Amino acid sequence: MDAHGRRAAQARPAPLPALLFLGAVLHALHLLDFRDGLPEVFHPSNRRHRPQAHECRRARELLGFKAVNLVLYVGLPIYLVGFLPWLTGFLVSTAVAGFVLSMVFQLAHTVEDAAFPVPCAITSKLEDEWAIHQVRTTANFATDNKLVSWLVGGLNFQIEHHLFPKISHVHYPAISKIVQQVCAEFDITYNNYKHTRSAIASHVGFLRQMGRTA
Structure with a gap:
């Protein structure tokens, strides 16, 4: 795990107990x-x-x-x-x-491709400015699946949700295309899992990665 994952690695949960714990979030x-x-x-x-x-x-x-x-x-x-x-x-x-409920948020934040930046030790400031930070620390999943988008209220477009929280989620599909173009132009990674199952697999992989980190 690189420097971006140091803070997240401190928790070191095992995948199964961590997943079972999510049921108590309500x-x-x-x-x-x-x-x-x-x-x-x-x-x-x-x-x-x-x-x-x-x-x-x-x-x-x-x-x-x-x-x-x-x-x-x-x-x-x-x-x-x-x-x-x-x-x-x-x-x-x-x-x-x-x-x-908790799995929706886990798939949008705690996955293998999402960044976990830490502030500079000298300035106590993050390297990225606000918008780039939102893109790098979140992830989308199943954005082509209209049923999933309806069931989770557009929260599978988590990048757009962070960037434009006051805009209705019905506009996120159109906005996401613009965001992807801008990210490509400025060489910023746009995390997007094509299917829900691939996002779940990445989340479980992330938990295992933290569990292995000393």
């Missing part, structure tokens, strides 16, 4: 909602000032929607089918959803 996102939505609770330094009106409103909205979520996805199903059937369905559905 539960982690639920917890992060509370951390980010209620900073005055999770970050003591924020308690020094009186909460502003918009912070209180945000906290009420977060807690309100979480309460609705608990009623619809926990309370009501338990009432209708019982605790054990609900628990089984809940664990299976969230594990599958979490695995699929």
